[in-house]
Amino acid sequence: MPVLSEVIAALDALWPPERAESWDAVGTVCGDPDAEVRRVLFAVDPVQEIADEAVRIGADLLVTHHPLYLRGTTTVAAGTFKGRVVHTLIKNDIALHVAHTNADTADPGVSDALAGALDLRVLRPLVPDATDAHGRRGLGRICELPHPMTLAEFGPYAAARLPATAQGVRIAGDPDRTIRTVAVSGGSGDSLFDDVRAAGVDAFLTADLRHHPASEATQKSPLALLDAAHWATEWPWCEQAAAQLDEISDRHGWNLRTHVSRTVTDPWTAHAASDARTTPTNTSGAPR
Ligand SMILES: [Zn+2]
Numbered sequence: 487m488p489v490l491s492e493v494i495a496a497l498d499a500l501w502p503p504e505r506a507e508s509w510d511a512v513g514t515v516c517g518d519p520d521a522e523v524r525r526v527l528f529a530v531d532p533v534q535e536i537a538d539e540a541v542r543i544g545a546d547l548l549v550t551h552h553p554l555y556l557r558g559t560t561t562v563a564a565g566t567f568k569g570r571v572v573h574t575l576i577k578n579d580i581a582l583h584v585a586h587t588n589a590d591t592a593d594p595g596v597s598d599a600l601a602g603a604l605d606l607r608v609l610r611p612l613v614p615d616a617t618d619a620h621g622r623r624g625l626g627r628i629c630e631l632p633h634p635m636t637l638a639e640f641g642p643y644a645a646a647r648l649p650a651t652a653q654g655v656r657i658a659g660d661p662d663r664t665i666r667t668v669a670v671s672g673g674s675g676d677s678l679f680d681d682v683r684a685a686g687v688d689a690f691l692t693a694d695l696r697h698h699p700a701s702e703a704t705q706k707s708p709l710a711l712l713d714a715a716h717w718a719t720e721w722p723w724c725e726q727a728a729a730q731l732d733e734i735s736d737r738h739g740w741n742l743r744t745h746v747s748r749t750v751t752d753p754w755t756a757h758a759a760s761d762a763r764t765t766p767t768n769t770s771g772a773p774r
Pocket residue numbers: 552672673674716720
């Protein structure tokens with residue numbers, strides 16, 4: 487049975503912490519390096535319901551994509567919601583380890599898992615890591631659809647393959663546009679529009695697209711946009727990561743039990759469709 491430091495070393499080999507962005511906070515948040523690890527839970531968000539789930543299944547290690555603390559803190563008091571997570575984990579001998587932007591750009595990384603969930607063929611990274619001689623690491627992925635589809639078909643296709651959320655998938659663009667190639671990026675992707683345009687793809691699937699970047703992108707070119715829930719675009723990585731650790735565990739004879747949380751931790755919990763009767767009508771010039 488491995489100890490935490492051995493499991494963390496294996497995870498650091500998959501997602502080297504030095505490849506994380508300088509603003510990021512990756513690595514081990516809490517945990518005893520000498521504690522034995524039998525059960526590992528993978529999840530996107532280190533929120534209380536995930537900490538509680540880790541306790542419930544008897545996990546010794548929780549691996550999340552998002553950091554618990556991105557900036558410094560002066561308290562882990564249980565009266566704060568993050569401190570409550572820390573207390574829950576430490577009281578139950580559960581370590582927390584974070585792989586964030588170092589997992590985004592890895593080979594395979596978060597966007598490979600997203601492409602896999604969508605049955606897309608990965609061609610290359612959207613923003614290649616210049617230090618990777620093989621040209622496989624980097625941010626986002628440029629992919630080919632299994633067969634060309636209209637945007638009207640590709641939207642429901644993506645929504646049906648991503649884990650279900652209240653948001654679903656928002657779509658921008660000409661519904662009749664044929665989509666052959668798509669750039670995908672797990673998480674917030676609206677800083678990548680220049681790279682997406684330079685790649686010359688038919689569509690961009692990501693999360694958290696804001697009004698102005700999306701509006702400008704669709705005005706500049708016929709690029710189609712698909713905006714999924716942030717959690718949904720990154721959750722496939724949890725399954726990929728668990729499979730990677732399973733493979734390592736088999737190789738070392740560790741006999742680890744890995745679990746992937748099915749708890750939806752996207753913060754948006756409901757969606758109310760607009761009522762067509764509230765569509766503004768153009769009454770300019772009409773007599774009042
Ligand atoms: Zn994210």
